[in-house]
Every structure is written in C-alpha cells, then in structure tokens.
Amino acid sequence: MAPLHFPEQKVMTYCVGMCVDDGLVFLSDTRTNAGVDHVSAARKMAVFEQPGERVLVLLAAGNLALTQAVTHLLAAPADPSKPTLYNAANMAEAARIVGDAVREVHKRDALSLAEFSVDFNCSFILGGQIGTQAPRLFMIYAAGNFVESTRVSPYFQIGESKYGKPIIDRVITPTTPLDEVSKCALISMDSTLRSNLSVGLPLDLLVYEKDSLRVTRFASLDNDSEYFQMIHRTWGERLRQIFGEIPNPSWTDSADVPRRPREQASTVPRLVIGDLPCPEAPAQTLAQTDRGATQQ
Amino acid sequence: MAPLHFPEQKVMTYCVGMCVDDGLVFLSDTRTNAGVDHVSAARKMAVFEQPGERVLVLLAAGNLALTQAVTHLLAAPADPSKPTLYNAANMAEAARIVGDAVREVHKRDALSLAEFSVDFNCSFILGGQIGTQAPRLFMIYAAGNFVESTRVSPYFQIGESKYGKPIIDRVITPTTPLDEVSKCALISMDSTLRSNLSVGLPLDLLVYEKDSLRVTRFASLDNDSEYFQMIHRTWGERLRQIFGEIPNPSWTDSADVPRRPREQASTVPRLVIGDLPCPEAPAQTLAQTDRGATQQ
Incomplete structure (x- = not known):
C-alpha cells in the first residue's frame, strides 16, 4: 500500500440538522482543508426544491471529492429511468437514493483511494418535506445505510459534532419553536468554531417552515452578520x-x-514504591x- | 490478522489537568467499558506523594490493561537502579520516566494486541511539584513522547475531550484562582457526562495548592455530592x-x-436536475x- 503522496481536501466540517414540530433547521460551515497550510471554503449544503411540491436539503461531511461526487450523481443521475430526489415518492425513498449514490461512488472510488491510504470518509444529513407528508430528517452513512431522527433525539450532527452537542442536548425538544432551534444551532456552531480550527465561516443557515414547500428563510452568515x-x-x-x-x-x-457508603472510594489514590513509608x-x-x- | 474475539476493557474516560499560577487541578471520571453491556468502574488517577518533598499526579486514558500496566511499572520498577517518580530530579525527568514505562509496555504488549486487532491506545497527564521548583504539567502520548503545557494553553485533556473543551477555552487563564479552576473542571465534566455514556461517576478531584508539597484537597464525587x-x-x-x-x-x-462583498455566497445553494425549471x-x-x- 503506497503512502499518502498528496493531501486530500477534507471537509472537516460541522453540520447540524434538526427536525421539530414547526419544521426543519439546517446549518453548515464552509471550511475545507487539506492540512493546515491548505485551507479553503466550499459549501456543504445543497437544496433540491420544487416550489409548492417539495423541499429537500442535503448536508455533507467528509472527503470533499467524495461528497461532491455524490452531489454530482444526485444532480445528474446516470440512469434517468431511476427515481431522483425530484420525484421520490417520500423522504425514506429520497434517503435511499442518496444512499445508492454513496454506494455508486464507493464502487468507483474506494479502491483507488485505498491505494493512497485515503479512507472512504463521508456522511450526510438529508431533511425535507414532500407534498402533504410530514417533514422528516435522516442521516446517511458512508456505507449507504441510514437512520431517521426520532422525537427523543430530534437532530443529527455530522463532522466535528462533539463541541456543540451539550447545548443541543440541553435545550432542543420537538416543541421548541423554529427561531429558538435556529439560535441553538448557531450557539452550537459558535462553540465549535471557538474550539476547532477545522470549522470556519461563512455559515449557511436554512430554516424550513413546515408546509411552506419552498425555501422561505436562508442566510449566509459571515463576519459581517x-x-x-x-x-x-x-x-x-x-x-x-x-x-x-x-x-x-x-x-x-x-x-x-x-461517612459514605463507598468509604474506600473516597481516599486519595496514593501509590507507594517499594518500602517507602506510606504517607497518611x-x-x-x-x-x-x-x-x-x-x-x- | 485475527478478528477481535473478545471485548477489551477500555477507559473511554474524560480526564483534565490544569496548571495555573496558584497550583494544579486534576479531575478524572471512573467509567470503564468493554462494550455497552460491560460497564464498570476503575480509578484513573494515581498519586505519588512524599509529604514536604514532592507531589506527582498521574491521570490515564485508553485501554485499561495498558494504563494499569504502566502504573504497575511505575510503582514497581523492573530496574531499581533507574530513577523513579519518587527520586526524579525534576518534572521533565518524571515525564520521561512515564514515557519510558509506556515504551516498555509497548515492547511487551503491542504485538500480541495487534494479533487481536486491538490498538495500542493509551495517554497520560502528569502534573506536580518537586521541592522548590515550579509546578508543571505534561501530556504523555502512546509513543512515550510528551509535551508540556504553556501559559497560552494551561491545560490538557485526555479521553472524551471535545464536549468539555468550549467552557475551558472560555474561562481558564493562568491567573484564574484554584477554586474557579476546580469549578470549571467540574462544569466541563458535567457537559461531558451529559452527552457521552462512556464517561461516568464517581469523579476524583485533586486540587494541589502550590508549595504545599502534600495532598491537601481531594474529593471523590458521587451522586451524593x-x-x-x-x-x-x-x-x-x-x-x-x-x-x-x-x-x-x-x-x-x-x-x-x-448587498455584501461576497454576494454570490449568500444565495440559496439550489441544485437543478436536467431541464427542470430553475426555481427563483x-x-x-x-x-x-x-x-x-x-x-x-
């Protein structure tokens, strides 16, 4: 196996998607890097919209070449007879279409990447609403399989998710209003930006109001926001x-x-070497x- | 290479050590697990103390068998003619002694672990004071090399460090009083406990007051704290x-x-498939x- 000869453009990224009673909130950063001396920007959000009929939003994290290859396949399917994100009957079918695209890219690229010791590293959040069906939110893994959010855990994160998780766990429930969900996503992003260099401005924020069936609220947030x-x-x-x-x-x-039940556990864990006097x-x-x- | 036949006891852990002008603060959890159906507790803090002369505190994260093997070597060195943590001339030498112990365990265990696809996964925080020298803080990696904390970044974390990093980055400076440093460590731990199952009570908190040269403040914190x-x-x-x-x-x-300088960046990133009308x-x-x- 050959060593890594050149850096790969990585989407280290922080993306979060949330699904509450009033709709969906999507937030992504735009930082990409191939090592600290090659930092750039790329959008990690893609919107598939037919006003009045459907809105689907896709967030991507991982190797930028891989995530863009998946988006390219979704925008220009190789087999036009197969369903696309624009005619999928429901959100679960849409998630399967994204998973199939990931698997097609895996078939094409994974072996070549492995020869350069590059992982097949990508993950996606897909959310949206089709017609009169309820808005739904999915996370799609590199293997093409996927899970759906639940009311117990109404959000997904991809990329550098840990810094910004505690605030979400503390405030988001399915009944949280959309504006508060947006605020929480931005605070979660702010904590991530503060602690991790691989995540950077500008941010893409899309707020989908249930049953609007079009993009009504979108903002690209830079230092001038x-x-x-x-x-x-x-x-x-x-x-x-x-x-x-x-x-x-x-x-x-x-x-x-x-004195407490587990008295022993409360003593200082002192270690003694050889015959040194045991300090008390x-x-x-x-x-x-x-x-x-x-x-x- | 054989598959993983049995789960390894892992110290997923969150430990933090902080070095400020007034002294040192150490906090560790006690959760260990070998899969979610095998959750147990082990202390990850070890104290080497000669009252009036030195106090050294070691925190460990990673594979429990490895970190305990390192601690065993430190407590009962194979070669009694070599320096130990009880007679190291300074804290940098103490960090080298820990690093050497890690390398000795690597020599003994790494190959056998690799045959079971188990990583040589361990890391340590070592802090303390020897005689009239200043208190110092080190992080020792699995390779046995190590780094020292600086005034710009006066703390180290090992294990599940990301959840609890933002609050430390926001409040800790070298001039923060010891009580506030302790409080910050506990809040950082609380955020980690809230978001990650692999970290659990009870906690070991040791606060070292500069120049005391003995353990003066220690608490084991459980649900009854x-x-x-x-x-x-x-x-x-x-x-x-x-x-x-x-x-x-x-x-x-x-x-x-x-209108803003990067006008293009602020438009919704809509994707269009084939000859569908572009929504505007x-x-x-x-x-x-x-x-x-x-x-x-």
Missing part, C-alpha cells in the same frame, strides 16, 4: 457571567464529612453542607 | 435561562438587506439592523 456576531459576543459574556455566579467549592476537614497525611475534602455548597 | 449536584442542576438551569434571554433571529426580505423564489434572510439583532 450582526446577528451571529451578537450571539458570539453575548453567549461568551453570559457564560462567563453565570460561571462567576455559581458558588466556588468550599473545602473542609475530611473528619467533618459524614489527611487531606481536606469538599464540604457537604447545604450552606457550603449553595451560598458563598 | 451536594456540590457536584448543585453544579449539575444550576449550570443546566442557567444555560437554559441565558439561552432564552438571547434574542431570537428576525427575518426580513432579502431586498431590504444591503425569493427567500427571507436574517435582518441586519442593530435593532433586529439585539432587541426583541
């Missing part, structure tokens, strides 16, 4: 403020704390009184 | 509160927004006035 700048500034400030307001820990002599110095531990923990 | 429960409850509540206070986006007709429906975009963005 007042709203995103306000979120960036305010969220950081308010986080530091509530951080400051939460009481600091207070420490007390271990002897003052009532008592350490302070966290105060367990209500007063100590909540007022200060 | 009032302070951690307060942080868990309050942080989630306050996050949702400031989320609600940040204005929602307001939308306006695209024509009302002044205008979409709303985010309002760009100060009023729209900051009052609502």
